[in-house]
Amino acid sequence: MSLVPALLCLAIAAIALGWLSLAWRRLKQASALDEGSRRLGIEGASVQAGPYRMFFRFARRRAPAPARLPVVLVHGLVISSRYMEPLAHSLARDFDVFAPDLPGFGESPLASAREVLSITRLADALRLWLNACGFERAMFVGNSFGCQVLADFAVRYPHAVDRLVLQAPTPDPAARSLPRQAWRDWLNGRRERPRTPAAPGRIDYAKAGLWRAIATMRMLVRDPIDERLKRVAAPALVVAGTRDPVVPLAWAAEAARRLPHGALMTIEGGTHTLNYAAPHAFAFAITPFLKAAGSDLFRSPHR
Template identity: 45%
Template sequence: MLVPGFVVSGAYAVPTAVRLADTFRVYVPDLPGFGRSRLPRRALPVTELADCLRAWLRAAGAEGGGLLANSFGCQVAADLAARYPGAVRALVLTSPTVDPAMRSAAGLLRPWLSEARTQSWPLRRILARDFLRAGPRRSMRLFRHALADSIEDRLPRVTVPTLVVRGTADPFVSPQWAARVADLAGGRLVELDGGLHAMVHESPDAVAEAVLPFLTGHLGNEGTGCTGDTGRRS
């Protein structure tokens, strides 16, 4: 299962999902409150999003597989893996947030502006559409939840095999922070030359090449196909 980042829908992760679908059955859901999911009355904190994700896995009969998360999705995936180790067999954290050195609105402004200048137009269209669907109030409340969540406190409780993937051009994830995430989770770090924060959308071939050996090593080949938020399969 691919877990998208802050506010964005599963469409953001589809390019990487398509590359992985030749080897695995891949799910790309929208987190509650975002994309085309039902809108809860309030923006859910990380722990509740993780609970919803686990319920989704159980309903889909997909527990015990792998999670590949990006950005804020890494906070949700790490919480799920830490509290429900039986629900996950392998964990991939790409562009994990939030670096404690940047854990404030001011601290994240400069990297956000830097990242925004590098985004492709297809990605910008997805981000604009998903932000409009979520609305500024829900987005701001989720942002507060993201800042209040300390992923470094739960990573030591992650017991499943973990791979951390950082792009060398990612302004949000420093080499030091990426190394710390891998160390805390007892995992391994891979860096993609020139990779951006939104690598799962912008560099799907490179991401798939980096993660496939890890995933096949821990999951094997468990059928193929891709299920997105629409329920269609390819």
């Protein structure tokens, strides 16, 4: 290669890297709430939860109804409560809904960019956040990696958990590797178009940073959720989309069987992030479970 083409290639590469760096910085500086949040009636606040300053989104119940426990939404891998906004809006018809950013993600930064909390420490942070908000007990809805945090939380803090909805709990024991997970995530992104959470995901990956993202992905595939589910005492509903390549129906059914008080619900045509891709269908499906009295929790054809 002659000198001129080589210099041209280097210049193009430098421009591309500069553009990517600028785009990354802009993503990191994205505001917590935007016009779309306000249209959905989503508000935000922060509390000091032990050593963590934790941001959370919330939506107040819109319809008059009997007093109910709050519903807490727990986000998935690397992403934050930003992509829980559509589900929060849908559930707020009947419930007060809260969605925290776990420490290190979204608007709840850690002091060091290299600090990565284990699943157990993330569950502990969730407990500290509950205390800081004045909640002794709640109903919980998790998506994907959020189900892993909730499983750990429910085992160690059973008195704080009224009931659980585990939507697409990861990892499928048959896919405990980063390449397999990446391939399944890519397939899911294709299937979720045009309602994919890719746009909020780019913001949250920038805010978390690549180091924390990769370290958390490694935790996801190594976590023994299949063993932990056996010790969850609370009633739990596993929700699976029939077109979810990340959490196949066979694993979702096995997860429900492992739960001492578990049941499976399938959503036809659903994919991995129902909270964003199909929030109204998801909320409609789980609302009877969230409203049910203890003796009626599993009076369902999906049991």
